[in-house]
Amino acid sequence: xxxxxxVAEVPAALNExxxxxxxxxxxxxxxxxxxxxxxxxxxxxxGADRVLCFEGGQRPEAFVDQIIERAQAARPTAVLWGAxxxxxxxxxxxxxxxxxxxxxxxxxxxxxxxEFTTERCVYGGLCVASEVSQAPFMGTLTPKTIEAPAExxxxxxxxxxxxxxxxxxxxxxxxKSSSNLGEASVVVCVGRGVSKREDIELARRLAKKxxxxxxxxxxxxxxxxxxxxxxxxGISGQTVKxxxxxxxxVSGQIQHISGIRDSKTIIAIEQNENAxxxxxxxxxxxxxxxxxxxxxxDALKA
Amino acid sequence: xxxxxxxxxxxDEADLKVEAQSRRLLTGRAKSKISEYDRNALECxxxxxxxxxxxxxxxxxxxxxxxxxxxxxxxxGPAEAxxxxxxxxxxxxxxxxxxxxxxxxxxxxxxxxxxxxxGSSDEYSEQVGIRLAQLLGIPVVSFVNKVQxxxxxxxxxxxxxxGIEVVQVQLPAVVTVLPDMxxxxxxxxxxxxxAAKKPVKELNLAGLGLDQxxxxxxxxxxxxxxTVMERKGIRFxxxxxxxxxQVLTVLNKEGLC
Amino acid sequence: MDxxxxxxxxxxxxxxxxxxxTEVAPIAAEIxxxxxxxxxxxxxxxxxxxxxxxxxxxxxGAGADYLxxxxxxEELARVCASTAVIVSAxxxxxxxxxxxxxxPSQKEKYLHDLASGQKLAAFALTExxxxxxxxxxxxxxxxxxxxxxxxxxxxxITNGGYADVYVVTAMTDPAKGTKGMSAFIVEKGxxxxxxxxxxxxxxxxxxxxxxxxxxxxxxxxxxxxxxxxQGFKIAMHTLDGGRIGIAAQALGIAQGALDAxxxxxxxxxxxxxxxxxxxxxQWMVADSATEIxxxxxxxxxxAWNKDHGLSYTKEAAMAKVFASETAxxxxxxxVQIHGGYGYTENYPVxxxxxxxxxxxxxxxxxxxxxxxxxxxxxx
Numbered sequence: 001x002x003x004x005x006x007v008a009e010v011p012a013a014l015n016e017x018x019x020x021x022x023x024x025x026x027x028x029x030x031x032x033x034x035x036x037x038x039x040x041x042x043x044x045x046x047g048a049d050r051v052l053c054f055e056g057g058q059r060p061e062a063f064v065d066q067i068i069e070r071a072q073a074a075r076p077t078a079v080l081w082g083a084x085x086x087x088x089x090x091x092x093x094x095x096x097x098x099x100x101x102x103x104x105x106x107x108x109x110x111x112x113x114x115e116f117t118t119e120r121c122v123y124g125g126l127c128v129a130s131e132v133s134q135a136p137f138m139g140t141l142t143p144k145t146i147e148a149p150a151e152x153x154x155x156x157x158x159x160x161x162x163x164x165x166x167x168x169x170x171x172x173x174x175x176k177s178s179s180n181l182g183e184a185s186v187v188v189c190v191g192r193g194v195s196k197r198e199d200i201e202l203a204r205r206l207a208k209k210x211x212x213x214x215x216x217x218x219x220x221x222x223x224x225x226x227x228x229x230x231x232x233x234g235i236s237g238q239t240v241k242x243x244x245x246x247x248x249x250v251s252g253q254i255q256h257i258s259g260i261r262d263s264k265t266i267i268a269i270e271q272n273e274n275a276x277x278x279x280x281x282x283x284x285x286x287x288x289x290x291x292x293x294x295x296x297x298d299a300l301k302a
Numbered sequence: 303x304x305x306x307x308x309x310x311x312x313x314d315e316a317d318l319k320v321e322a323q324s325r326r327l328l329t330g331r332a333k334s335k336i337s338e339y340d341r342n343a344l345e346c347x348x349x350x351x352x353x354x355x356x357x358x359x360x361x362x363x364x365x366x367x368x369x370x371x372x373x374x375x376x377x378x379g380p381a382e383a384x385x386x387x388x389x390x391x392x393x394x395x396x397x398x399x400x401x402x403x404x405x406x407x408x409x410x411x412x413x414x415x416x417x418x419x420x421g422s423s424d425e426y427s428e429q430v431g432i433r434l435a436q437l438l439g440i441p442v443v444s445f446v447n448k449v450q451x452x453x454x455x456x457x458x459x460x461x462x463x464x465g466i467e468v469v470q471v472q473l474p475a476v477v478t479v480l481p482d483m484x485x486x487x488x489x490x491x492x493x494x495x496x497a498a499k500k501p502v503k504e505l506n507l508a509g510l511g512l513d514q515x516x517x518x519x520x521x522x523x524x525x526x527x528x529t530v531m532e533r534k535g536i537r538f539x540x541x542x543x544x545x546x547x548q549v550l551t552v553l554n555k556e557g558l559c
Numbered sequence: 560m561d562x563x564x565x566x567x568x569x570x571x572x573x574x575x576x577x578x579x580x581t582e583v584a585p586i587a588a589e590i591x592x593x594x595x596x597x598x599x600x601x602x603x604x605x606x607x608x609x610x611x612x613x614x615x616x617x618x619x620g621a622g623a624d625y626l627x628x629x630x631x632x633e634e635l636a637r638v639c640a641s642t643a644v645i646v647s648a649x650x651x652x653x654x655x656x657x658x659x660x661x662x663p664s665q666k667e668k669y670l671h672d673l674a675s676g677q678k679l680a681a682f683a684l685t686e687x688x689x690x691x692x693x694x695x696x697x698x699x700x701x702x703x704x705x706x707x708x709x710x711x712x713x714x715x716i717t718n719g720g721y722a723d724v725y726v727v728t729a730m731t732d733p734a735k736g737t738k739g740m741s742a743f744i745v746e747k748g749x750x751x752x753x754x755x756x757x758x759x760x761x762x763x764x765x766x767x768x769x770x771x772x773x774x775x776x777x778x779x780x781x782x783x784x785x786x787x788x789q790g791f792k793i794a795m796h797t798l799d800g801g802r803i804g805i806a807a808q809a810l811g812i813a814q815g816a817l818d819a820x821x822x823x824x825x826x827x828x829x830x831x832x833x834x835x836x837x838x839x840x841q842w843m844v845a846d847s848a849t850e851i852x853x854x855x856x857x858x859x860x861x862a863w864n865k866d867h868g869l870s871y872t873k874e875a876a877m878a879k880v881f882a883s884e885t886a887x888x889x890x891x892x893x894v895q896i897h898g899g900y901g902y903t904e905n906y907p908v909x910x911x912x913x914x915x916x917x918x919x920x921x922x923x924x925x926x927x928x929x930x931x932x933x934x935x936x937x938x
Contacts (some may be wrong), residue, residue, distance in 0.1 A: 010463075059467070084463045089444045092396075092432035101397055101520025104427040118521075121529065122425055123315045127327055128529050133521045166441045167471040170457070174465035186558065210558050244556050254529075261531060265556060267549060273537075273828045282534040283552055285545050295542040299550055300559055373566050377574075488578050491608035491621040491631075494570045 003074055007033040007067070007090065008082025009060060011042035013141075015148035017080045018047045020141060022149060024111045028077050033067065035060040037157075045154040057163020059172075060086050066162060068097040078116065078137040080109075088140055095138050103131060103139035111137075125235045125258030144182070144241050144262065179213070179230035179238065186212025187242040187263070189233060190226070191256075192219050193249020193270065193289055197226045202293050203248050209302035215240065217256045233259040249289050252277025269293060303356030303451065306410060307347040307417045308403055308431070309340035309375055311368040312424040320528030327526050334367065336374055339419025341486040342479050347417050348379030349484065350451055357381040359410060363402045364391045376497035377489040384410060386505045395519035396425075400433035402517075405510035407438060415456065416476040420445055428478075435476035443469050447480040564630070571627050575634040578607060579642075587639035590765035591910055594757070596721055597765055600642060605676025609635075610649060614658055618666065619675035625800075625862040629807040633858075636811025637818070640914035641765030643811055647804030648717035648766075649673070652922075653680025656726045656742065656797045660785040665744060669724055681722035682801075683713040683771050684794050691927055693728075693794065694737045698773060700729035705780045707743060709751070709773035715921070719769030720754040723747050726797075727771070728790045740790035744782045751776030762913030799875050801922045803865065806858045806878035809886040809918035810851065816886075816893035816911040817847045823897050823906070840896055847889040854882040873935040880928035883918035890915040 004025055006017035014032060021030045032043035032051045040053035054063040071079065071094060081091040083105055095102035103109075106118040116137040122129045181187060188207040190200050200214070207214045214231065221232035233240055235255040245263035249270065250256065257280045260266060268281040269289045278284045285292050317332035336344075347358040360375040362368055363386040372383050386406050394402070407416065416438075418431030435442030448459040456475055460467040461482075507517060538548045553559045564572065582603060590597050604610050612628040614620025621627075628650065636643035654673040657665060657680075672678040689695040698711025709729050716725075725745045732739030745752055755770035785793050821844060824835040834840050861874035890912040894901035901908045919925050 085445045085460070086462060088428050089432050089442065092429040093436045093442070095397070095429070096400060096433035096436035099397070099520075101395060102427075102429055103521055104396075104425075104429060117524075122526065123313075123318055123327075124423070124426075126315065126318055126320060126528065127526050129523055130525045130527075131521050131523050167443065167469050169467060170470050171468040172465060173468070210553070244553070244558060257531065258529070261529075265552065266533060267552065272826055274826050274833050278537065279535055280531045280533055283536050283538060283549060285549055286537050286539045287542065287545060291542045292545060295546045296549065299543075299546050370566065374570055377570055488574050488581075488607060489570065490606060491571055491574070491612060491623055491627070492616070494567055494574065495622055497570075498567065 002028050003031050003076040004028040005031050005033060005071070005076045005079040006043070006048065007079060007087065008039065009035060009084045009086050010082060011039045012148070013082035013084070013087075013143050014039050014043050015046045016143060016146050017082060017141060018043060019146045019149045020080055020109060021078070022047060023146075024078060024109060024116075026111070031076070035063070040157045041154070044157055045151050047149040047152055048155065051155060051157045053157050053159050054161075054163060055159055056161040058165075058169045061090060061167070062163030062165045063160075064090050064093050064165070066160070068094055071098055075136065077114075077135045081138065081140040083140045083142055091138060091140050098136065098138075100136050100138050101133040103133065105142050106139050107142045107145045109137075109139060109141065121235070121258055125254045142239070144239065175230070179228075181213050181215050181231065181233065181238045181240050184213035184240065185243045186210045187215050187233070187240045187245045187260075188212055189245065189247045189250055189260070190214065190216040190220055191247060191250030192217065193251065194220075197224070199290075200226060202297065205297055205302045206246065206293070206300070209297070209300050210244070212242070212244070217250055217253070235259060247277055247281070248293060250277055251275040252280050303351060303354055303414045304412060305347040305350060305356065305358045305415045305417060306361050306407060306413050307340075307344045307358050307380065308361045308434075309344060309371070309419070310337045310422045310424075311335075311362060311364050311371040312337045312422055315423060325528040325530065327528065334370065336371055337419055337422040337424065339421060339423065339479065339481050341378070341419075342481050342483050343417040343419045344375065344378045344380065345484045345486040346449060346477075346479050347415075348487075350415070350449070354451065356414075359384060359413075361403065361406055361410070362386070363388075363394075363399060363406065365389050372502050373494070373497040376500045376502075377494040378486065379493070380500070382501040382503070384503045384505065386507065386510065388507045390507065390517055393519055393523075394517070395521045396427045396429040396433060397520045398517055400430050400437055401512065402507065402510070403430065403434050404437040405512055406505060407434070409505060409510060414454070414473045415451065416474070418476065418478045420478045420480050431476055431478035438476070440474050440476060441471045442476045442478070443471060444478040445480055446477050447483045449477060449479075449483070567623075568627055568630055571623070572630050572634060574607065575609065575631045578603070579634050579638040583635065583642050584638045587642075587765075588904070588907070588910065590639070590641060592764075592904070594759065594764045596767045597642060597645075598721070601676065601679065604646060608676070609646060610676030610679075611654065611674030612650065614654065614670070614674040618658070619671035619673075624866040625803060626859060626866055629803055629858050629862045632804050632807035633811040633814065636808040637815035639765065640808060640812050640911075641763045643808040644717060644763055644766045644805075647801070647808055648682065649680045649722070651801040651804040652682030652797055653718070653722060653724060653726055655800050656682070656784060656793055657724075657744065659796070660742070660789070660793055662781070664781065665784065669744065673724060678723040679718055679721055680724045680726070681716055681718040682797065683716045683725050683727040685713060685715050687712065687714050691924055694740070694791065696728060696730060696740065698727070698729040699733065700731050700741060700743060702731075702780065706777045707780065707782060709743070709745070709776040709778065711773050713771040715758065715768055716771050717766055717768055717921075719767055719771060720757070721767050725771065726784060727773075728794050729773075731787050731790075735788065737791040738788050740794070741787050742784040742790040742793045743778060744784050745776070745778055749776055749778050761916060762910070763917055798922055799872050800865065802875040802879040802928075803858065803861050803871075805918055805922045806854070806861065806875070806882040809879075809882040809915065810854050810858055812911050812915050812918065813847070813851050813854065813882070813886040813889040816890040816908050816915075817844070817851060819906065819908050819911070820844065820847070820893040820896040823900075827898075834896070843892045843896060847892055850885040851889060854878070854885045857881055873932055876923070876928040876931040879918075879923065880925045880932070883915070884925060886915035886918055887912070
């Protein structure tokens with residue numbers, strides 16, 4: 001058991017996993033398992049000791065059986081997984097095959113010898129659960145909880161082909177809208193306090209002026225359909241980590257707050273002084289958004 | 303078609319509160335319910351047999367308290383329920399739950415399709431259904447919001463981060479379903495009253511041949527505490543122009559204006 | 560003594576609550592504002608088996624009991640008093656008498672469709688000159704060969720115009736007073752049977768309340784319900800059961816109003832804190848909650864008695880008078896707690912106040928209920 005594996009679909013996630021792995025390693029080598037050249041190159045130049053690139057299968061999941069075999073042979077001390085949906089499926093299958101525990105979407109992992117302590121959100125974001133597992137440790141790690149390592153001279157990439165599975169992929173339809181919320185440094189979020197769909201324009205103007213992106217709370221996307229689902233920020237939607245988050249008519253339900261908690265500065269415009277957002281924000285403009293927002297836009301000349 | 307729909311009896315997170323000082327979780331007033339996405343799984347199963355005939359078996363593993371879930375589940379369309387009852391389920395993790403369910407499924411015998419919610423509304427580990435498939439040695443299609451079955455072949459759409467993946471596989475298989483797959487129907491009064499007459503099979507862990515090692519959680523919970531947000535909580539009140547001036551100072555510090 | 564609901568009753572409560580919130584609540588304000596009978600809700604009510612709750616499975620009902628019925632009516636009324644009374648009038652007033660007094664062939668002809676919700680029922684006792692004094696009815700029924708001929712009119716009939724089947728009282732022998740009253744089953748479309756304009760009411764505006772006109776209305780001989788001269792007794796017995804439904808409706812109106820007031824009190828900030836921190840508000844809420852709890856147990860007790868074959872006249876009257884007066888008080892306090900906003904159509908409490916009032920009047924005014932209660936004790 002002298003390896004720590006990092007496995008992720010997405011290059012950015014992979015790099016963060018390598019950073020986590022470096023923090024946890026006690027002499028173990030860091031082996032990156034990747035499914036695309038982009039990801040393989042990212043891992044190779046951000047600190048992995050060895051990089052495997054599984055290629056030629058119809059999709060990453062086609063390699064799960066091979067990964068299981070390798071894991072059974074190599075017996076890594078820990079396998080850190082990304083948290084994309086594909087990553088989660090692969091992680092659960094490998095964990096089941098190895099009869100290992102799997103901690104889902106943990107935002108912190110610490111190691112004490114062969115004991116790993118993790119923290120993750122439960123009850124819709126209401127609580128944090130602190131849990132302990134013994135090596136071999138497996139977990140899917142939430143993104144943006146650590147800086148990627150600095151670039152370093154690239155190591156070689158081993159290409160592994162094959163990949164066979166019973167499922168047949170008929171089609172892959174990429175999603176049309178691409179939301180940059182995850183990367184945005186300013187996020188303007190629309191909540192239910194906004195009474196008309198047309199008023200989202202006010203939020204857009206603010207976002208544009210501040211060079212930010214527009215997001216929303218779950219009801220605005222899923223019930224009212226005023227914005228696409230990709231724009232919804234919350235426990236089962238996007239997580240954002242901007243320098244400035246501005247909530248417009250956002251009451252601050254726990255499920256939404258868990259998606260914005262890592263923002264540097266949280267500002268809210270809200271008239272109900274009893275709304276939870278006031279406790280969750282650094283600054284709240286108390287009053288009617290239909291007065292405050294136009295005044296703000298005016299002052300910014302937006 | 304014989305479909306097994308798995309569900310979990312969970313505390314209703316809307317009833318949960320956190321004590322401000324100690325951050326302790328207060329569950330005293332919490333009622334229990336069938337986890338949200340599991341209702342979608344039950345509904346999916348019932349819709350499939352409405353179309354092509356067959357039956358749905360509701361399966362749950364839980365402590366004695368989960369007994370209250372049976373009529374609720376049976377009022378939603380399954381023909382019978384299988385309940386694996388053991389207090390150890392209070393400490394189980396997804397690894398254990400999946401093993402227990404796998405043993406129960408083997409006990410049930412033949413089946414065409416197993417449906418699970420994508421994750422439970424309390425823990426949201428998103429693992430059990432997927433683990434179950436691996437343990438049973440059958441394919442899994444996860445994060446599904448559309449499903450069709452014809453001639454023993456399942457065709458499903460997975461909603462992934464990058465888009466929609468359309469997949470086809472021969473049954474038997476496990477499918478984990480997303481909440482936007484369907485709107486669970488409201489049970490009619492007759493369905494509620496008929497639930498009491500439907501068969502319930504109660505199983506225990508010893509009977510399923512599971513030993514202590516298999517039932518020991520791999521991930522042990524140490525604490526559960528309310529999340530804490532330490533924010534400034536400053537309020538700007540007053541006339542619109544004044545309030546806006548104050549926030550402009552903040553934005554200015556961030557280099558935004 | 561077990562004060563808990565059974566598993567089935569809890570599941571029913573949850574199902575009706577979900578239905579009320581997802582399918583009735585979105586139309587409640589609109590049907591009130593537009594004075595519109597919500598026809599689209601009827602097939603859904605039928606699908607959920609809510610139009611024949613206390614009737615046996617064999618006749619097309621849900622096979623539940625009066626306690627379940629009361630629970631369902633309360634849940635509907637929390638969100639829409641109009642929908643609740645549509646169901647209540649159909650079940651307790653229109654369908655029950657056919658269940659209790661119908662001949663096998665009448666039951667075969669009508670009961671299944673009504674209990675399964677395929678058709679809607681109504682009950683017509685009240686006349687312009689005969690409200691509390693129900694015996695003063697002037698509508699007559701005369702047997703001519705193989706037909707009864709009805710002449711007269713009824714007023715304030717719930718589900719009027721929309722119901723397919725009407726249980727109508729008429730004098731077959733005016734000389735005999737109450738013993739000369741008989742009950743009949745009249746179908747919509749019967750020759751000589753017509754409806755007047757819907758009343759424009761203070762509340763329950765989604766419920767259709769119309770006069771009925773009988774102008775040489777001819778119905779078959781076997782449309783007589785029960786024995787000749789039994790009509791008054793049938794009416795009184797029917798109203799007893801109806802009172803449980805109305806009491807449950809009033810209970811729902813009160814609970815809905817209180818829930819809204821509690822929510823508002825926690826959110827509305829004056830003097831730098833939610834008004835829920837003010838003792839005046841706290842006492843209004845405490846009193847309202849206590850009265851509602853008392854009303855609930857009176858309703859449950861009346862329903863339980865009926866389900867167990869015990870006499871329930873007194874209990875139903877107590878439940879009705881107390882729950883209805885509670886509804887008016889609680890709704891009034893709810894508007895008060897909402898302040899100026901409570902007086903506007905943007906909040907549901909002004910509708911609750913308007914809806915509550917009728918519960919003190921129909922199916923026996925509070926004065927009648929008091930007479931009934933006193934009668935059981937003092938005679």
